[in-house]
Amino acid sequence: MTRRVSFERAFKVVAGKRRLAPSALRRFFRVGYETLIYYHSLRLLARREGFNQTPFGIASYLASRKFDFDAVRREIESYADRLGGLEGLAVKYGYTPFIVHRLSEFMDEGELEEVLGSLNTRKRWLRVNTLAATVKEAVDCLVKHGLRFEASKYTDLSYKILGDVYSPVSSIECVEKGILVPQDVSSVLSVLAGRPYERSVLDACSAPGVKLQLVLSLYRDSTAVAVDYSPKRVKYVYRVLSKYGGLDRAVIINGDSTIVDYYRVFEKAIVDAPCTGSGAVYSDPTVKVRFSPAKLKSLTKIQTRLLRRALANSRSVLYITCSVLPEEGEAVVDEVLREGLAEPVRISEKFLSKAYKGFKSSDYTYRIMPNVVDGQGMYLALLDSRVFSG
Numbered sequence: 001m002t003r004r005v006s007f008e009r010a011f012k013v014v015a016g017k018r019r020l021a022p023s024a025l026r027r028f029f030r031v032g033y034e035t036l037i038y039y040h041s042l043r044l045l046a047r048r049e050g051f052n053q054t055p056f057g058i059a060s061y062l063a064s065r066k067f068d069f070d071a072v073r074r075e076i077e078s079y080a081d082r083l084g085g086l087e088g089l090a091v092k093y094g095y096t097p098f099i100v101h102r103l104s105e106f107m108d109e110g111e112l113e114e115v116l117g118s119l120n121t122r123k124r125w126l127r128v129n130t131l132a133a134t135v136k137e138a139v140d141c142l143v144k145h146g147l148r149f150e151a152s153k154y155t156d157l158s159y160k161i162l163g164d165v166y167s168p169v170s171s172i173e174c175v176e177k178g179i180l181v182p183q184d185v186s187s188v189l190s191v192l193a194g195r196p197y198e199r200s201v202l203d204a205c206s207a208p209g210v211k212l213q214l215v216l217s218l219y220r221d222s223t224a225v226a227v228d229y230s231p232k233r234v235k236y237v238y239r240v241l242s243k244y245g246g247l248d249r250a251v252i253i254n255g256d257s258t259i260v261d262y263y264r265v266f267e268k269a270i271v272d273a274p275c276t277g278s279g280a281v282y283s284d285p286t287v288k289v290r291f292s293p294a295k296l297k298s299l300t301k302i303q304t305r306l307l308r309r310a311l312a313n314s315r316s317v318l319y320i321t322c323s324v325l326p327e328e329g330e331a332v333v334d335e336v337l338r339e340g341l342a343e344p345v346r347i348s349e350k351f352l353s354k355a356y357k358g359f360k361s362s363d364y365t366y367r368i369m370p371n372v373v374d375g376q377g378m379y380l381a382l383l384d385s386r387v388f389s390g
Contacts, residue, residue, distance in 0.1 A: 026166045033166070034069045035062070036285035037120055038094035041076045048079075089113060093120055098293060099278060102325060106356040111371070115324065118370040119281040119377060124161040124169050125152075126180040127188050127210075131217045131245035133179045141174040154351040154373060155192060157214075158185040178244050183210045184283060186322075186368045186375035189351050191215060193366070194270065194318035194382055197222055202269040204257035204310050207233030209240035211272060216246030224250045225266070227257050258305040262313050265388050269314035273303040275321040275328045279370065279377030296327055303332045311341045311385040319381045329367070329379030330359035337361060342383035355379065 035042065035058065042061065043053040049064070051057035065072050080092035089109070090100040093116040103112055126149075128138040135156050142149050142159065152158040159180075161169060174180045191211050197219045203212045206226035216224060224246075228234045234254045241247035253260075257271075276296055277287035303321065310317045321328045336342050337360050344364035351373050352366040365381035 026164065030166045031062075031067055031069070033122065033285055034072075036289060037281070038072070038076060039285075039289050040096055041079075041091045041094045042072075044091065045072075045075060045079065089116060093117060094288060096288075096291060099291070099325070106326070106358075114371040115369065115377065118374070119279065119324070122165040122282045123184075123374065124165055124167075125183060125185045125188075125375065126159050126161060126169060126172075126175065127183040127185075127214065128157045128159075129178055129181050129213075129217060129244050130157075131220075132177070138174065138179050141177070141179050145173055147172065147174075152185050152188075152373070154189060154349075155185070158183075158188050160185070160374065181210060181213065181244055183214070184280075184375045186279075186370070186373055186378050187211060188214060189349075189368055189373060189375070190318075190320050190378050190380050191218075191270075193347050193349050193352060193380055194268070197268055199223070200264070200266045200268075201225070202262075202266040202310065202314055203227065204269055204271045204306060205229075205273055206252070207236045209237035211270060212237070212250065213240055213244050213246050215270070216241075216249055217244075222249065225253060225262070226250050227253045227255050227260065229254075229256050258302065258309055260309070266314040267316065269310040269317045270320065271303075271306050271310045271317055272320045273299075273306050273328070273332075275299055275303065275323040276325065277322055278328075279324045279379075280322040283376060296325065300327050300332060303328060304335050307332060307336055307383075308339075308341060311336065311383065312387055312389060315385055315388055316345070317342070317383045317385060319379075319383060321379050322376050323379060324367075324370075324377040326356050326359065326379075329381075330355050330361050330365065333361040333365055333381045333383070334359050336383070341387050342385055345382040345384055347382055352380075355381075 042058045046057045046061040047053050049061055051061045077092055080088040083091055086100050086104055090097045128135050148162040149159045169175055169182045191214050197215045199222055201215055201222055201224040203224055203226045206212055207228040212224055212226055226237050231254050234252055237252050241250055276291055277284060281287055307319055344361055346364060353369045355362045355365040355367055368378040370377040
């Protein structure tokens with residue numbers, strides 16, 4: 001259940017060891033980002049041009065194009081057009097054929113291309129921290145500092161920062177002050193879909209803690225237990241709640257939520273399960289390089305175990321994955337429904353799309369589609385437990 005190191009975090013570590021101008025940092029960030037976005041396509045082009053398919057071969061190919069990604073993208077699109085069909089889509093957007101073929105089972109080619117394109121498109125979303133400011137005060141802060149932005153169509157808590165998408169949002173003064181929190185809009189909407197969060201909340205896979213911080217900012221009389229498997233990532237939860245608020249109402253634990261038991265029953269649990277991250281490509285393009293069918297199979301077993309344990313400890317569970325693959329969504333929930341552990345609860349929100357067809361849970365669980373909300377792709381299910389003890 002180890003969590004990956006994101007591209008942005010790795011870049012910060014490397015960049016911190018170099019003294020580079022901000023413009024140079026942004027250029028290097030973009031080169032790294034787009035290399036990962038188109039990694040699978042670049043391997044094909046590198047081989048076609050006589051280079052090997054290793055990272056060194058890809059770098060050599062890019063160097064031969066002077067790292068001009070606009071020109072490289074044109075080559076990718078030209079190659080994709082010659083291939084056509086699903087293979088062409090996989091090349092055009094830099095995905096493995098496995099993912100593209102799997103998604104094609106649940107949507108037509110037009111929607112599939114919209115989804116893949118949206119997942120690739122980098123965005124910078126901020127969420128209002130209502131423990132520190134009103135929505136108006138947060139918006140005024142953005143205006144005061146000359147930032148261009150647009151509001152989400154689905155919540156007045158989320159704002160997309162326009163302009164240079166490769167500039168870090170952490171340096172924005174409104175974020176430094178704790179008025180706004182870097183959080184993808186789909187992440188925010190997934191929490192809103194699971195309301196209410198009254199009295200006691202279990203956040204079973206809590207790191208980095210932004211979802212829990214939102215819960216605690218919306219429900220100021222509620223308390224929470226935050227658990228994460230990684231000792232290092234537990235520190236992230238502490239930092240987020242310390243900076244943005246909510247730490248005084250949370251107990252943070254380093255533990256394994258597939259086995260941990262409690263002396264109490266929680267009113268609601270959030271299981272934001274570790275997953276392939278196939279719906280969070282723009283946030284961390286390393287997911288494209290890390291993906292494999294074997295890893296997917298391993299993660300689905302962990303996800304099912306996490307959900308079973310949460311249902312035993314809570315009256316209600318919000319199950320979330322930032323994945324566009326049914327193996328990590330509909331199939332996991334189908335398993336606990338077959339076992340008689342839960343009853344799905346219908347949710348009525350404009351931003352929710354129906355789950356993929358062909359599953360027992362299809363009519364009662366949901367997806368947040370990236371091309372609809374302009375954020376990550378997510379699956380979510382609200383489940384009433386039939387097996388909690390207490």
